Amino acid sequence: xxxxxxPKGVRDxxxxxxxxxxxxxxxxxxxxxDFGYSEVHLPIFEHTELFARGIGDTTDVVEKEMYTFxxxxxxxxxxxxEATASMVRSYLEHRMGALPQPVKMWCTGPMxxxxxxxxxxxxxxxxxxxxxxxxxxxxxxxEIISLSLEAFRRLGLSHLEVLINSVGCPECRPAYRKxxxxxxxxxxxELCETCRSRLERNxxxxxxxxxxxxxxxTEDAPAVYESLCGECRDHFDMVRAGLxxxxxxxxxxxxLVRGLDYYTKTAYEVLSGALGSQNAVCGGGRxxxxxxxxxxxxxxxxxxxxxxxxxxxxxxxxxxSFGTEPSIDVYGVALDRDSRAGILHILDLFRRNxxxxxxxxxxxxxxxxxxxxxxRKARLACILGESxxxxxxxxxxxxxxxxxxxxxxxxxxxxxxxxxxxxxx
RNA sequence: GUGAGCGUAGUUCAAUCGGUUAGAGCACUGGACUGUGGCUCCAGAUGUUGGGGGUUCGAGUCCCCUCGCUCACCCCA
Numbered sequence: 001x002x003x004x005x006x007p008k009g010v011r012d013x014x015x016x017x018x019x020x021x022x023x024x025x026x027x028x029x030x031x032x033x034d035f036g037y038s039e040v041h042l043p044i045f046e047h048t049e050l051f052a053r054g055i056g057d058t059t060d061v062v063e064k065e066m067y068t069f070x071x072x073x074x075x076x077x078x079x080x081x082e083a084t085a086s087m088v089r090s091y092l093e094h095r096m097g098a099l100p101q102p103v104k105m106w107c108t109g110p111m112x113x114x115x116x117x118x119x120x121x122x123x124x125x126x127x128x129x130x131x132x133x134x135x136x137x138x139x140x141x142x143e144i145i146s147l148s149l150e151a152f153r154r155l156g157l158s159h160l161e162v163l164i165n166s167v168g169c170p171e172c173r174p175a176y177r178k179x180x181x182x183x184x185x186x187x188x189x190e191l192c193e194t195c196r197s198r199l200e201r202n203x204x205x206x207x208x209x210x211x212x213x214x215x216x217x218t219e220d221a222p223a224v225y226e227s228l229c230g231e232c233r234d235h236f237d238m239v240r241a242g243l244x245x246x247x248x249x250x251x252x253x254x255x256l257v258r259g260l261d262y263y264t265k266t267a268y269e270v271l272s273g274a275l276g277s278q279n280a281v282c283g284g285g286r287x288x289x290x291x292x293x294x295x296x297x298x299x300x301x302x303x304x305x306x307x308x309x310x311x312x313x314x315x316x317x318x319x320x321s322f323g324t325e326p327s328i329d330v331y332g333v334a335l336d337r338d339s340r341a342g343i344l345h346i347l348d349l350f351r352r353n354x355x356x357x358x359x360x361x362x363x364x365x366x367x368x369x370x371x372x373x374x375x376r377k378a379r380l381a382c383i384l385g386e387s388x389x390x391x392x393x394x395x396x397x398x399x400x401x402x403x404x405x406x407x408x409x410x411x412x413x414x415x416x417x418x419x420x421x422x423x424x425x
Numbered sequence: 426g427u428g429a430g431c432g433u434a435g436u437u438c439a440a441u442c443g444g445u446u447a448g449a450g451c452a453c454u455g456g457a458c459u460g461u462g463g464c465u466c467c468a469g470a471u472g473u474u475g476g477g478g479g480u481u482c483g484a485g486u487c488c489c490c491u492c493g494c495u496c497a498c499c500c501c502a
């Protein structure tokens with residue numbers, strides 16, 4: 001409609017929404033603290049190579065979804081499509097291998113992918129990203145899964161489905177790959193065109209296919225579990241035992257895969273039926289070979305990323321609580337030029353004493369100002385006019401009860417503080 | 426990148442078969458109530474009907490192009 005608009009796939013988070021976002025971040029921050037994760041702030045762009053190696057240069061994300069450009073020094077730069085690679089880079093760069101392991105960190109911020117937007121999908125979207133680096137122990141996996149579910153529980157999300165699987169490791173995956181490709185070859189007629197090409201490059205991805213025809217084929221596909229090596233099988237068993245021990249409901253999904261070599265062992269996703277076809281609110285797993293893939297030493301790791309935009313959508317649909325909507329304590333109402341100067345001064349005193357306050361500078365009618373006070377959900381209106389100025393007082397009106405009284409201007413801060421704390425209790 | 430649907434005040438939506446000055450609710454502003462919000466009533470302001478071209482005596486309505494939005498595919502948060 002207007003020429004003035006944000007680019008495709010990005011959006012503004014406006015005041016009516018932003019306080020809800022703040023609530024979600026607060027819950028994740030508190031949950032992080034309860035699980036011993038420290039917050040870090042990472043750059044939103046990195047060398048393109050980091051993602052090419054850290055995500056995999058044959059993935060869709062890297063092949064066609066990255067925002068990549070040359071900077072003025074002719075360096076290839078990419079806006080991060082996800083945070084895990086940056087997190088591992090940061091761990092390696094700052095020699096965190098010297099710290100007690102695992103190093104548990106989380107971060108949040110916008111991610112960028114060049115895709116056609118649709119429900120639950122944006123070109124700039126927010127994730128919270130948690131990573132536990134340096135421990136190969138299956139309980140690290142359990143902790144990550146528990147953490148994500150605990151945060152969702154605190155946010156009030158319901159009807160979530162947890163899917164888990166193991167994708168093995170470079171030891172056992174070739175055998176499984178062979179088993180799968182033998183199986184799919186035997187039923188190649190029933191596969192879609194893209195899956196047939198996947199058969200060569202990466203038969204694991206066929207398990208992902210959503211087409212009806214392919215699904216009936218993958219339905220009967222041999223499960224990974226049978227092909228896992230001893231270590232991977234033990235690991236998977238312990239993860240499941242850990243989840244069972246904490247009473248976490250989950251569903252084994254043999255079709256859940258991560259196609260690349262540095263993804264190992266545990267893979268999991270959390271789905272919500274409240275979204276459209278982009279129904280994952282959280283995805284994660286183990287990536288014991290990622291650090292090496294980006295040129296570092298061997299550092300096992302496990303983590304997850306949750307989509308904040310999608311979480312908010314689910315919360316809206318399920319009418320979850322977002323805590324208390326921000327409001328102000330006092331709205332100043334001035335009836336003429338002199339009282340406007342007076343109320344400005346009084347508001348300043350309020351604000352210096354931790355009482356939130358606002359007013360209208362426009363010289364509008366008293367009725368209009370009272371209306372604004374209501375609209376702003378102010379607890380009190382402080383009214384100043386000719387008669388108050390003469391008497392050295394301020395009229396204070398409780399906007400819930402409608403009661404009002406005149407208070408000496410000299411003790412206005414103390415009196416208002418009293419009223420506010422009385423209302424709170 | 427592919428496909429489908431939809432673009433009308435700030436917003437949600439009307440507008441007969443193509444018919445003359447594009448309307449209504451909500452929100453906003455003002456008033457009824459010369460200094461008192463929420464409820465009620467009255468009044469007011471707000472449009473390049475996304476843009477461009479075409480058909481027609483006449484286009485918000487039909488056709489073409491374009492832009493945008495939405496949903497889906499691919500893939501993922």
